[in-house]
Amino acid sequence: MTIINNPESTGSATTEMLAAEERLVTKEGRKDFWRATFSCWLGTTMEYADFALYGLAAGIIFGDVFFPEATPIVALISSFATYSVGFVARPIGALLFGWLGDRKGRKVVMVTTITMMGLSTTLIGAIPSYASIGLWAPGCLAFLRFMQGLGAGAELSGGAVMLGEYAPAEKRGLVSSIIALGSNSGTLLAALVWLIVLQMDKETLLAWGWRIPFLSSIVIAAVALFIRRNMRETPVFERQKKVLEEQRRLALEQGRKHVAEVDTRSFWKRTKAFWIMVGLRIGENGPSYLAQGFIIGYVAKVLMIDKSVPTMAVFIASVLGFLIIPLAGYLSDRFGRRITYRWFCLLLVLYAFPAFMLLDTREPVLVIGTIIVGMGLASLGIFGVQAAWGVELFGVTNRYSKMAFAKELGSILSGGTAPLLASVMLSYAGHWWPIATYFVFMAGIGLVTTFFAPETRGRDLNLPDDAI
Template sequence: MAPLDVPASTRSSAEQFAAEERLSTPEGKKDFWRATFSCWLGTAMEYADFALYGLAAGIIFGDVFFPNATPVIALLSSFATYSVGFVARPIGALFFGWLGDRKGRKIVMIATITLMGLSTTLIGLIPSYASIGVWAPTCLVILRFMQGLGAGAELSGGTVMLGEYAPAKRRGLVSSVIALGSNSGTLLASLVWLLVLQMDKESLLAWGWRIPFLSSVLIAAVALFIRRYMRETPVFERQKALLEAQRQQVLSTNSVPAKEQDTRSFWQKSRAFWTMVGLRIGENGPSYLAQGFIIGYVAKVLMVDKSVPTLAVFIASVLGFLIIPLAGYLSDRFGRRIVYRCFCLLLMLYAFPAFTLLDTREPVIIIPTIVIGMGLASLGIFGVQAAWGVELFGVTHRYTKMAVAKELGSILSGGTAPLVAAAMLSYTGHWWPIAVYFSVMAGIGFITTFFAPETRGRDLNLPEDAI
């Protein structure tokens, strides 16, 4: 098979060319670019919100909301509230995924951007612990939960929308725009924090830390405006038309459609779901350790100047605009499986040398170490995962299954990784258990690739899952 050929088994009828058919018209091309920009902007906001929170948890929140705790306990408490958002994400994924599979992708994309924008802005308005005591971290937890509800469906919604808009031969590259959105959000968050951290400590703790959260309302407003005029995906429109035609046929013949009996085992029915969970663990756990825990570890435990890890995040985010589309292109060229497997292997080899280098406390060593970790875990591997996740599932329940699988994987890895790592550090006083934890999660992703199918170029209008 030529590198960009689509397997004949996935191109058996004209039904699979919904995206290509839409793109053949001038209006369809406008719809494509509008959807692409909207998905990029929405994901940028989601990750800006989560990166803002991650950076704040590692650098600021311990002083603002847990002022009486020791540095390690304050870090642990901050990441405990950080994990609350990941508990909420599968709830949001289940509800909004169900809504998106039945009513369309567009309505969900409007709802999630509104919910995320509101909750993030309100975080910037929470009084400090010194002002209202225990109510301060309580409000933080509540708003973090709301933020997670919206984020649980935003990422998967954007991924599904881009995948269903993209032509089959370029689905990896187009879908990587989602990862570009996440990278843009991380870049924006780190840039804002670099500016905010130039303030004196008193002003920073009093009001400066609120600026990044309050400014997110601007992104939300622009994204909401664009999504109001966004068209539904060609794949979903074709599926909706097919179901309507079937319904009209039933009405015209006064017959009751026969229901097919699914005799597959539970594992066969859910294999694609659990495969996505495994792939997500291999990406999300190392990602949030690289851009979440390590930032706090360097700033609060190693006592390196706070601008050093923040600058590293900024540099990695700039390089991400090259790394992400390259990863998407490579997955179109060579397949999703082999590229994903290589990223997981590199992450397994990264962990122990990384912590050894961080312990030097030398900025010229710390910065490239963080940049490499983010380049592998938060950028490259994520650029491959976007298209692969969409192709694993059939059109009928794609949004729900992919969203819930991704968020379950996040809970089992990324959402709890900084908290687990902080607890390990508090208990052992050393980084080696964290390095083992990092490698194990990357190893889960690596092993999963041997059980996952190659889906490059798959027909997204097929009703059944890829496996």
Template sequence: MTVHKTADISAAVAAENAADARFATPSGRKAFWRATLSCWLGTAMEYADFALYGLAAGIIFGDVFFPNATPTMALLSSFATWSVGFIARPIGAVLFGWIGDRHGRKVVMIITIILMGASTTLIGLIPSYATIGVWAPTCLVILRFTQGLGAGAELSGGTVMLGEYAPTQRRGLVSSVIALGSNSGTLLAALVWLIVVQMDPQSLLAWGWRIPFLSSVLIALAALWIRRHLRETPVFEQRKAELEAQRAETLKQAEPQDTRSFWQRSRAFWLMVGLRIGENGPSYLAQGFMVGYVAKVLMVDKSVPTTAVLIASLLGFLIIPLAGLLSDRFGRRVTYRCFCLLLMVYAWPAFSLLDSREPAIVIPVIVVGMALASLGIFGVQAAWGVELFGVRHRYSKMAVAKELGSIISGGTAPLVAAALLSYTGHWWSIALYFSLMASVGFITTFFAPETRGRDLNLPEDAA
């Protein structure tokens, strides 16, 4: 397996790359910008959904769905329902990844946006525990599961589509649009919540919390309209043409038997899992658990962590493309490794400083955490993930690997952190947990290949 590391090799690949060939035409550039907008909106939808839920879990869901629990147990219960969405994500990744690799990226992108949009909107219509009792959290769990099914393929689908559309020399920058989409969703969620939490407590509890969830339908409809007019990616079209040409020569030709060991065949998959753990766990601790910890445990005014998420999201429009450019300039591996190292160090002073309860300290701490874990590192991961896999099973392999890593880390991180806090009564255990997940990503970078500039039509994985 050849991995392209130098600019000269990258340029040679670019000359015959399917994405570069299409981008050279006016219609190809138009299709590229439409796909970019579509992926941006879709990822914004996904992350608005999850950011809305994360903020709601930390701020209001304990009172709405678990009113009889103590503050710590209410937080634990809210993040337990959060984790259900992550359990569903690998299932969605397997199902929709299989469809995406066989029938194209476009059809999956349409299905997932419908599934996520409907689920999120319906969450805003669930009656409270005071109205229907235990059925309220039950409905919440069911809708979180269906939301997770769609999200399991949405992020990877958008990442694959952008990576396969992007010109080779700018793949890191273009792929980082996926992270910009996630940042836009987080920004929108924080902005809406910042407005909503200004309401009086009674109105917020009664109906105000529903506004963010119901308004998400607008993004879903816009993304759906654009995706209906999308063209399939140039990489998938070339792959489809090659398969049709092979079938024209012979009715059925079995592929040569793969004699590699299980580790050799699945190495790229497990590398993606490790990279995902190093990013997703710290990310959801920074933008999910920390918000709940500050608002519900430290009893800081709810607008303080919401303001921090808003500021971080605004800065993300600079941080994310910068991370993508750095990965184009210096390589995916070294850039990712630096972010993981910074996260390993960040956790300990961060939780110590949060205990000050001072808004002037709490806000920068959350902003820095999100800048590293939710923005910068994610901006690098997008292109690297696409380049790690061959064209045959790129969608399904990457989707399942990402969601497996996500459920091990991000999906359970707020729940585990809340349990650790309940058991130890101190933040040191959470800081240790944070650092351990970041270290998994750091160590994985030493086993992963540098893939910058790789030809995405190669059938075999990069590792």
């Protein structure tokens, strides 16, 4: 028997062994857990390598390759405009694959999304330049970004749901933070590859060198796909599947319509948890993509600092992330999701204006340190807490679809458009202060949201209803 008595948790007390604990009792169940954990880590590594590769390329390379006739700021805006296309596709992918994941299982979606993302990223490396095919080049780039975003819309939430539903309740924050470790691994991999590629001379880099990181991503995708095809469904969904099968049997016996119709209508019955997740996501995703997206381009293209400086900063931050992320997950298990998340948001609010002041010094050491702190707070620490909290906010009936759609809606309202809007602000204002204000605004949304969100630490994930 497992009894969890956490007075701050919503619906956490149960007299029945939780699904994850029941599976982990057996040797085979523990093997399933580690297989799923590695698979989710690798898949998220793939997703964030894709997006970090594109973010770095958009700030450093794509302006010259796909928009060679534009001014530096216009080229930066154009590069980040195609960057935003992927975020437009993500909510669509979240709804489509989230619905499928709630009804057919987590595994089938995880196999599909890794395939889509792997192919899209690889093909970006095969697009001819603007000099070869003109406007078709940025057109192809935008299309592949859309397909990449379609798969990514369900990949991140799918990994979080899978890890959360596999993890023992008392270590759910720590285990779920592996999703953030995957994102960090992807960013680290992308930064490492770019550090190597940037050693080429400019002519070689623009001719074919920039393609190497994208083409090589097929290797990660192939390994992740192989593991996922041999992965078992989560213990929480297996238990839920038995409940649904029993409900369907009773419904058929009583001559009623398929019970799945009730599940579909219930998506919008309770929306508080949904909007809480949107607010939390804005507070993390907007500052995150400004810290590791826009600031990279700002330092390289506007401040004209050597391109290796921001790339080195991303690399160092990613290395430190292997300490920051599990620590954040542990703190959320120890002290609660809400208070840990709140502190990260507060620190981000305090970070914005001093960060741009330090960047303007153009001193490499200060620039590197500023980027590292920004990524450490937004892209690493806060993200390490978000995975478990998001999974616990929702009931099992529509967890995947609600969580995925809420996260991606939050992303498109913040991270997906943040680098583009920041570039436009810089173009019109000619100064960084509107961008710093924008940064504070988004982090502030996350901070305020924590005062309306419930503490969910240790919640039973087989409960059908949302936490609020």
